[in-house]
Amino acid sequence: MLMCRDLAVIASDYIEGDLPLTQRLSVRTHLMMCRHCRSFVANLRNSIELMKGHSDQRLDDRYARRLDEEIERALASQSKDGSGPDQG
């Protein structure tokens, strides 16, 4: 029988839909009977959502401008060599 600790180990796989059918059914049966594990799974889902919206996706302005300048230099030297695309 699936115990709470076993469920905690495979909870991410359950959330991602990566469990084989028999294991998925065991998890569902366990969740129907155990409010602690329901709470654990619901809050683990929240953890995933929290991280999706995390600020790591912001790009530092100064760094972005530094990249723009480097790229413009590379584009200019490519067009001077005649090796790159026509920028006109």
Add this chain to the structure above:
Amino acid sequence: MPPTREHDDEQQLVLRLQAGEAAAYREAVRRYTPGMLAVARYYTDHSSAEDIVQECWTRVVSAIASFEGRASLKTWLHRIVANQAKNSLRRSQREVQTDFSEALEPQLASRFRSDGRWSQPPQLSTRETAESLLENGALGDCLDKHLSQLPEAQRSALMLYEAHQRQSAEVCNILGVSTSNLRVMLHRARQKIFLMVEHFQETGQC
């Protein structure tokens, strides 16, 4: 790749990049650099990661002509960064160390009795959504702090997966980790966030 609006946008962007349009590069830099940094930071520290990504963008200027669209532009860029980072790593003799033999965080593992039932069950309500949790600005700051304390490899794999790629096969390929290691890495990081939110809600402290 199915013909989605995102796919069409990307194709347009690729054509503009291939034509050497500077504005297209500015757009691509802002769209793709955060994910590229997440890849580089799996292998190295923050400042070296920025240098690696910068080097990659200048390489992209000459390499974009050969982009054939077999993978998405994002995945293609991530692979370039991973290769570049691996080469730099070889040069500096550094190795990425990850040990994820245990699927449970010790702090969570200790909350079960020997028969496998909870001894200290979760204290969180199931009604709170991530959105409502994030309305609390202090919790957002606490999340920043805890994510920044994760081991670098774990944090960047997590950000790459949750925020940029969402396909475990691609993430494994780019970072050179096995599927099982990636799963454990993600699961352990999520547990840490779970424990952080629980502590924050119980005590109001980060």
